[in-house]
Amino acid sequence: MTDYTKKTYGRNKEVAELFGLFKAGKDISKHGPRRLGKTFVLDRMVEQAGSHGFICLKVEVAGCNEPKMVFRQLCDAIDAHHSIPKRTFTLLKQRVAQVASPRSEQVGQWYQHALGLDWESYLERLLKALHEDKKNQWAILIDELPIFLKALHDKGEDGVKQARDFMNLFSRLRSAQPRVRWLVTGSIGITPLAHAGNYMGVMAKLHHYPLEPLTEAQAIDYLQDLAQQGLPHGRKAITEQEAKAIVDAVGWRAAYYLEAFAHHLPANPESDPAKVQANMNAAMDALLKPYNKARFGTWEEHIRKHHPVQQQGMSFEVLNAIAPHETGLTLDALLAALGNPTLKRETLRKHLMQLIEEGFLYQEPFGDDTAPYRFRIAPLRLWWKLHRPQE
Numbered sequence: 001m002t003d004y005t006k007k008t009y010g011r012n013k014e015v016a017e018l019f020g021l022f023k024a025g026k027d028i029s030k031h032g033p034r035r036l037g038k039t040f041v042l043d044r045m046v047e048q049a050g051s052h053g054f055i056c057l058k059v060e061v062a063g064c065n066e067p068k069m070v071f072r073q074l075c076d077a078i079d080a081h082h083s084i085p086k087r088t089f090t091l092l093k094q095r096v097a098q099v100a101s102p103r104s105e106q107v108g109q110w111y112q113h114a115l116g117l118d119w120e121s122y123l124e125r126l127l128k129a130l131h132e133d134k135k136n137q138w139a140i141l142i143d144e145l146p147i148f149l150k151a152l153h154d155k156g157e158d159g160v161k162q163a164r165d166f167m168n169l170f171s172r173l174r175s176a177q178p179r180v181r182w183l184v185t186g187s188i189g190i191t192p193l194a195h196a197g198n199y200m201g202v203m204a205k206l207h208h209y210p211l212e213p214l215t216e217a218q219a220i221d222y223l224q225d226l227a228q229q230g231l232p233h234g235r236k237a238i239t240e241q242e243a244k245a246i247v248d249a250v251g252w253r254a255a256y257y258l259e260a261f262a263h264h265l266p267a268n269p270e271s272d273p274a275k276v277q278a279n280m281n282a283a284m285d286a287l288l289k290p291y292n293k294a295r296f297g298t299w300e301e302h303i304r305k306h307h308p309v310q311q312q313g314m315s316f317e318v319l320n321a322i323a324p325h326e327t328g329l330t331l332d333a334l335l336a337a338l339g340n341p342t343l344k345r346e347t348l349r350k351h352l353m354q355l356i357e358e359g360f361l362y363q364e365p366f367g368d369d370t371a372p373y374r375f376r377i378a379p380l381r382l383w384w385k386l387h388r389p390q391e
Contacts, residue, residue, distance in 0.1 A: 033359020131177035146186035328372030
C-alpha cells in the first residue's frame with residue numbers, strides 16, 4: 001500500500017488545509033471537474049484523520065435516488081470504518097436503536113429497522129451521538145452530492161421537493177450538531193440544481209475550497225513513480241524529458257489522464273528530443289484508438305445523464321464546434337460558428353460557464369470576452385474532433 005504522506009503528489013497540503021478548516025469550525029464544499037482527484041483527497045483524509053484528531057466517514061451518494069439511502073450509506077460507512085473503537089461503535093448502535101423499540105430484537109443490520117420508519121429521526125439521533133462523543137471528533141465526507149440531487153430532480157416536482165427538503169434537513173442538522181464537520185464534493189454543477197430547488201442558501205453557508213490540478217513537478221514525480229510500478233511493454237522508467245512532454249501533451253495535470261497517456265508509451269524510454277516526440281506521437285495515436293472509447297466516452301455520457309434534455313443538443317454542438325480549434329474560439333466566433341439566429345449571446349455564455357465548471361472547457365483569462373474557450377484536456381479535444389459525439 002502506497003504511503004501518500006511521503007509523496008509530493010499525495011495532496012498532503014490540501015489534506016492539511018481541509019483539516020485546518022474543520023478545526024476552524026468550517027464545513028466545506030469542494031466541487032470541481034471530474035477526474036481532478038476529489039475522491040482521492042477524501043480517501044487521504046480518511047487515512048490521515050487520526051493524526052489530525054478526527055474520525056472521517058466517507059459517504060458515496062452517487063448511486064442514491066432516495067434520501068433515506070443516504071442515511072443507509074452513512075451507517076454502512078460507520079460499519080466499514082476499522083478505526084472506530086468498539087465501545088464507541090456499540091454506543092452509536094444503542095443510541096440509534098433507542099428511537100423505536102429499545103428492547104425489541106433487531107434483525108439484519110443494526111440500522112435496518114430505521115429504513116422502514118422515520119429515518120430522519122434516526123439520522124438526527126445518530127448525528128447527535130457523534131456530536132456528543134467527547135473522545136472523538138467526527139467529520140462526514142459526502143462524495144458526489146450533486147449527482148444524488150440530480151437523481152431526485154429527475155423525478156419531477158415531487159423529486160425537486162425531496163431535494164429541497166433533504167438540503168434543508170442537512171442545514172438544520174449542521175446547525176444542531178456543530179461538533180460534526182461536513183465536506184461535500186461534486187463533479188457536476190450544483191448551482192443550477194440549487195437555483196431550481198431553491199436551496200442556494202444552504203450551499204452559501206459552506207466554505208468553498210477549490211481543488212487545483214497537480215503542479216508540474218508533482219505530475220512529473222507521479223509519472224516516474226508510476227513507471228517504477230510497471231507499465232505495458234515491460235517499461236520500468238519514464239525519463240524526465242518524457243515526463244515533461246507527457247504533461248505538455250495532456251495539458252491538464254490530472255493523474256487519471258497522465259496515467260492513461262503513460263500506459264500507451266512505446267517500450268523504450270528516450271531522452272533525445274526527437275525520439276521523445278516520436279514516443280509522444282505514438283502514445284497519443286494509441287490513446288485515440290476506438291478501443292479507448294471508455295476513457296473518453298464518459299464525458300459524452302456525462303452530458304446525456306446530467307444535462308437537461310433541452311440543453312444536451314447545445315452541449316454537443318458547442319463542443320463539436322470548438323474541437324477542431326487547438327487554440328479555441330471566442331464567444332463571438334463560437335456564436336457565428338453555431339449559426340443559430342435564435343441563440344442569444346448571454347444564453348451561450350451561461351452554457352459555457354457550465355461546461356467550464358464541469359471540466360470540459362477553460363478560458364484564460366476567465367471572464368474576458370476576447371479570450372477563447374478551449375478544451376481543458378488536449379487528448380479529449382482530439383478524441384472529440386475525431387469521433388464527433390452527437391446528441
